[in-house]
Amino acid sequence: MKVGLIQQANGGDRDANVAKLKANIRRCAEQGAELVVLQELHNGLYFCQTEDTSVFDQAETIPGPSTDSFGALAKELQIVLVLSLFEKRAPGLYHNTAVVLEKDGTIAGTYRKMHIPDDPAYYEKFYFTPGDLGFKPIQTSVGKLGVLVCWDQWYPEAARLMAMAGAEVLIYPTAIGWESSDAQKEKERQLNAWVTIQRGHAVANGLPVIAVNRVGYEPDPSGQTKGITFWGNSFVAGPQGELLTVFPNETEEVQVVDIDQTRTENVRRWWPFFRDRRIDAYSDITQRFLI
16 A cells, blocks of 8 residues: 655645645655545644634534545545544534545544643643544545544554554554753653654554654744644554654655555464453453552
């Protein structure tokens, strides 16, 4: 399967961001991509650096303007497309939602972000209600896609449940970066941890992992922090955690990567983690803590 990844820097002009995205999607399709994955909340700036009720005006329904517009493009290019949108479900009820569009432009399925962070410059709990659709892969013409979103990528339980439900690949649209006051050594630790945990999901589940992050500096509108420098570094890992591609940290990048879907079955034969799981001894995993 040929997968297109778009690592993009966004500005305050949403129309310009979308136009650039669409041009990059076309580039991927021209290079033979069957599946194209966009970064988290790709239409605009990462607005969660502050808590501002006016930002809710950016949210949209699903189906809605973005699914219609990108759906028309997916149909034209005959690709499967993974979007990441700010969903308005009902008054006062909003989600961080991934949408998978099929090659005919229709919605193949949605996933609402389950794990919602709340840290300085990442005030997502103010905006997003935790997802309620569970960890269910989305069936498409290119396979079963285990789509998760950003903070979900730190949780092995999410990856495992997607794999147990038949996902053939794990996909993580992402918006993560450094607060500029962090020391260089701390920045390196954070980035290395981010890559390591996701490569671990690939190994533990015998599945390819696709992580697409945004890049570039976005200031804090409140001026209380020094803003976020998104660290890019989008990557694809194979089912043994091997890195198939790694994007740069500081620049925009578009790539189409070949994923060998036959490797998953072979890797699971060599490393039969699912066979050897002690499911009779794992009931405590559903507890918050055991002490």
